[in-house]
Amino acid sequence: MTTSAFDSTELDLGESTVEGSPPADRRRWLIVAAIVLTGLTMRVAVTSVGAVLTDLERGLHASSSAAGIITTLPVIAFAGIGFLGPRLAHRFGEHRLVAAALLATTAGLVLRAVAGSVWMFAVLSMLALTGGAIANVLLPALVKRHFPDRIGTMTAVYTTSLALGLTASAGFTAPLAELGGQSWRFGIGAWALLSAVAVLPWLPMLAGDRPDPASQPxxxxxxxxxxxxxxxxxxxxxxxxxxxxxxxxxxxxxxxxxxxxxxxxxxxxxxxxxxxxxxxxxxxxxxxxxxxxxxxxxxxxxxxxxxxxxxxxxxxxxxxxxxxxxxxxxxxxxxxxxxxxxxxxxxxxxxxxxxxxxxxxxxxxxxxxxxxxxxxxxxxxxxxxxxxxxxxxxxxxxxxxxxxxxxxxxxxxxxxxxxxx
Incomplete structure (x- = not known):
């Protein structure tokens, strides 16, 4: 790659530094909705567990060591699955991969809520963490692709959504558990509805996600x-x-x-x-x-x-x-x-x-x-x-x-x- 001259205006605005262009108005709000909803889901699989961890340990007869492993899983998922993100996106397409990861998260959130052992819960938690791990690494690239002239604004949109989702899942999981009859399983499983909804705005973008392989960058x-x-x-x-x-x-x-x-x-x-x-x-x-x-x-x-x-x-x-x-x-x-x-x-x-x-x-x-x-x-x-x-x-x-x-x-x-x- 040849080194190009630096222009501080281009760097600050993110306009001339990439070959992408802003989305057409008819698609802009769909993409914004997809990014917002995905941001909301990115940490619910993590913080919902912490909110009911004591009840979860009791319900699954988990030791403190096993609980420690469960609370360490997000780091493992965000690092391990995150490293695979660009390779998988190159092969299957960015939008398809995010949609698939959100579906995996939905399945993981539901299935781990009915897990009968702590080790099955841990395995299914890795599935539940897939959406957050993939979104972590792909949302910056998707913002760059769709909003090259609004990198700061759109990063603010999804990081604020992430913060809102994190705060909501920390604060509302226990009340949800009470609503479900003092069931920690209902409390953590209910968040699957949010990740399922988050898939929907990505669906119209899937058809054109992969160009001809010969022309792929x-x-x-x-x-x-x-x-x-x-x-x-x-x-x-x-x-x-x-x-x-x-x-x-x-x-x-x-x-x-x-x-x-x-x-x-x-x-x-x-x-x-x-x-x-x-x-x-x-x-x-x-x-x-x-x-x-x-x-x-x-x-x-x-x-x-x-x-x-x-x-x-x-x-x-x-x-x-x-x-x-x-x-x-x-x-x-x-x-x-x-x-x-x-x-x-x-x-x-x-x-x-x-x-x-x-x-x-x-x-x-x-x-x-x-x-x-x-x-x-x-x-x-x-x-x-x-x-x-x-x-x-x-x-x-x-x-x-x-x-x-x-x-x-x-x-x-x-x-x-x-x-x-």
Missing amino acids: DRVPLSWLLRSKLAWALVLMFGTQSFQAYIAFGWFTDFFRHHNLDATEAGLLLAFYAALSIPVSMAIPALAVRGQRLIVVVLSAAGLISYLGMLTAPVAGAWLWMLLGGISGGMFPLALTMIGLRSRQIATTAALSAFVQGIGYLLAGAGPLLVGVLLGVSDSWTWPLVLLILAVLGSAATGWYAARPDFVDDQLSRPAGRLAQ
Whole structure:
């Protein structure tokens, strides 16, 4: 691939850097609906389990170790299945793959709700996580394909939908279980209706999803991205941010209980932290198309102050620390937006999305495990918070580099005549 001159206006707006074009008006709202509904489903298979985990353990006679495996499955699915996304999309078509993945999620949500053993539940959970894993890596490419002039806006749309779905499934699964006669099975299975509905707007797009094989664009192998410093910067930016988020959702309630807050207030603090992802996801991607370095500095500073506050005044400033921590979580939608803004070609966007999220989620999965080890050794939150401080500094440094005016495509040395679309 030849290196092209950089134009900051093209990078910020995402208009001239790809060969795609905005969809016709008659299809635009259908695509928007598909993206919104898919975003809503992306985390329901994860957070619905956490909401009724105690009842689930009791109902399936699961040990704590087995429950730990179940809660680790999302990381495995998002990394493993995510890596396969670009290859499968190249073979079957992006829209077909998303629709099929949502159908798999629907089946998995229903079937695991009637599983008779914890191991069958775990296997079917991998099926239920398929839609989220595929959508993770393909939605940035689909936004690039259908809305090359609205990358920030449409990334905000699906990350906000993701945040809404996450919050809803965390908050409403237990009430749904009560509605179903105190049945955790009904509580987690009811979300299959949402994923089934999410399939519908994709269906009209399936017929034209695969062009003639002879005219299909080249796929960008993930191995090529190993040579891109910018790709690695995005991996570490995304990974260190998700590392913090997984620790927060897994351990912050325990942190506040450790400092003598009751279970209700500790839960409300975490809910407040999670709910902040909704306005943050609405704002950050739209702002990011005009420049990212200032946003990286502001979000990183918020995270750093939050962790230092938790270290020095965990109870007195608890709500402020969660406010700043929730704002700092804007690094997640920022990283997803930058995947689209730092790639010229649609195939590069898909490969970069899989590369960043595949490796990034593996890094994220180590966070809760490390905190558990540190707490087991010291029974103190000092070292876990030091770990979080190091993570936010790492996210700041790699985010600063990733915000430089460059494209992953331009860093790849590729044979002439093999331009990815």
